[in-house]
Amino acid sequence: MSLRLHGIGLTYPDGERTVHALDEVSLRVDPGELLAVTGPSGSGKSSLLAVAAGLVRPTAGSVHVGETDITGLNGAALSRLRLNRIGIVFQQHNLVASLTAVEQLQVTEHMRGRSARKARDKAVQLLATVGLSGKQHRRPSRLSGGERQRVNIARALTARPEVLLVDEPTAALDQERGARIVELLRDVTRQYGVATVLVTHDTQHLAQTDRTVAIHDGKLSG
């Protein structure tokens, strides 16, 4: 299932005036495709992801996840959509401090109303896929930055989502580790046939992606 944004506009109120964070943004990502979005700070990259995730309602345009037009959904339906069909990898690892690596994955299954215990084997397997076998019992404080980011990715994949939204996963990592994370994202995109949007301002990693679009002042180019 693909992710399609059509004619997205997003304005934030800013005192008297309004900020145009996104302006006429249209893009399409297909299953198994890794799309990179680059742009300078403040250009609207995170805003684009927020709209695609249903965390912010665009002021214009439509977002389709598969056949679903998500712009018409209410809050609860958007929550369910994120829970079951969209994976989000945050810029900061955003792991829950009290949970071990495997529990970070289990909790999302628990939120889906499934048995956390039954989800365990699958979660351990998924952690192995991202290169964390043997570390499933560690809490975030005992994982390195790169390892946390891998847990973050594994957590986003737990529901086998159709769409994966990744916000600057390499920002806190060195060159070497950053490259490995992008490699991992490319692999899981292929393996799970997920439509992935990777936001980055790091042009180093673009070789690993299928396609790159640039964003400036809320407008796409390239």
Next chain:
Amino acid sequence: MFVAIRDIRFAKGRFALMGSVVALITLLIVLLSGLTSGLADRSVSAVRNLPATHLVFGGAGDEQPEKSFADSTVTPRQRAVWENTAGVRRVSPLGITTTRVGTPNGSEASATVFGLPPDAPSAPTGTSDSAVVISRSLAEEQRLHTGDRLSTTAGELPVSAITSDEFYSHTPVIWTTLDTWRELRTARSAGAETPLATVLSVEAEPDARLSEADSAANTLSATVGDSLEAVGSFSSENGSLLTMRLLLYAISALVIGAFLTVWTIQRSGDVAVLKALGGSTGYLLRDALAQSLIVLLAGAGLGGAAGVALGSAAGEVVPFELTARTTLVPVLVMIALGMVGAALAVRRITSVEPLTALGAGR
């Protein structure tokens, strides 16, 4: 409850602290409840356990009757009016006087003399003229036995029987006949007109014309329950202990609310992430409330258990009543009030914005 339990395990210290506060407050409330109840028993058990529905107070001389055992006296005329009131099944006069008695071994003890007809339902077996039936605790404290002679204002009176404990105004009760009670009392206040008794204990039908009898006899009738406050110190004692308990309940709800407010603010980042991942507000609220319930159950349970243990140990030396009402009820009230505090505190989960999880500034 997935996150709730793991949060507690993760932040053991903080939750242990919170649980201890809950436990200590519960312990205090249980001890206070047991003590209040025990003291109340020492103050009014003899009145509370009277086999009557109402007590009738009379004024001294021409004075208006007041609900006070100290000031009340009833006359034979008043008794007659009450006996002839429709719906009143039984009227028995009861004389109450607190006095000091001397024991054969030379010591003195305070006691309250209940004077009543030997055939009254509340008269213990052995009640007879010129003899006393005494409460067990008085017998134990003063090592008294049946046949021992007590010196009183009405002369030496032999102990005719020992019966189960009753108390009035923190003194053990001793029983005798109205005639002997009158002698005791006359000797104390020689000269004054000797009344029939202090109050009338009345067994009345629900539809009895009590107020008519009151105005005809110039008396004041009250249910036995309402009459307890007529025992001098009872209301003020009970009132201050009750105030302390209510304050403790309020403090505990506030403390729990404050702790959980800080805790909820601290974990709002986690809440935003879980919401962004698709967790519903209902899921997160249930989780947070379950967390509070665990802490409250553990804390209040522990405090309650400690209260029972300490209370039963203290029961040897101080009046302490161990019943479900003095133990289980405070524990349950603590948990309920704690959950109210918790509900107010975790309410702010509703307003956590999942979008903040996307921001870099976490």
